Amino acid sequence: MSTAYPTSSTACCPAGNIIYLTEAETKRLKVLERRYREKARLQITARVQFYIAQMKQSPLEGICTSYSTLSIRDQKSRWGSCSSRGTLSFNYRLIFAPPGVLDYVVVHELCHLTHMNHSKDFWHLVAYIMPEYKQYKNWLRDHGQELNLPEYLRRHGIDITL
Numbered sequence: 527m528s529t530a531y532p533t534s535s536t537a538c539c540p541a542g543n544i545i546y547l548t549e550a551e552t553k554r555l556k557v558l559e560r561r562y563r564e565k566a567r568l569q570i571t572a573r574v575q576f577y578i579a580q581m582k583q584s585p586l587e588g589i590c591t592s593y594s595t596l597s598i599r600d601q602k603s604r605w606g607s608c609s610s611r612g613t614l615s616f617n618y619r620l621i622f623a624p625p626g627v628l629d630y631v632v633v634h635e636l637c638h639l640t641h642m643n644h645s646k647d648f649w650h651l652v653a654y655i656m657p658e659y660k661q662y663k664n665w666l667r668d669h670g671q672e673l674n675l676p677e678y679l680r681r682h683g684i685d686i687t688l
């Protein structure tokens with residue numbers, strides 16, 4: 527018995543980029559995934575709190591920092607989102623990214639609490655909170671597809687197959 531597990535986190539996964547796993551291997555991967563999701567929840571919540579504290583101290587006026595819910599998901603094509611009701615969602619796969627990249631997505635979504643668009647004002651706010659954000663934004667564009675559990679394990683020399 528085998529299960530296809532796409533190694534790409536984007537919807538446009540190249541056809542050849544699939545590894546086949548046995549049932550036992552799939553189970554093992556699911557257990558690991560749960561652990562990394564929990565780790566992601568803790569880390570992302572901590573960074574949200576960190577940046578909210580920073581934004582509250584900024585001299586900028588009209589900055590909104592209140593959100594209703596924080597959810598950690600496994601969206602196929604998004605790293606984060608912010609709804610008009612103030613729900614912040616983050617992709618758990620960010621836990622596999624360099625810390626600055628995870629922070630960038632946190633800052634990006636927090637800035638949407640003030641500006642629900644990608645206007646100049648929005649990007650000014652992002653740059654104010656995180657002046658070096660562009661390097662992380664570009665990193666995510668170039669390497670986002672590598673952020674997934676099998677790839678992470680492979681990079682650390684942990685074999686997925688049993």
Ligand SMILES: [Zn+2]
Nearest residue numbers: 634638643644
């Ligand atoms: Zn956005």
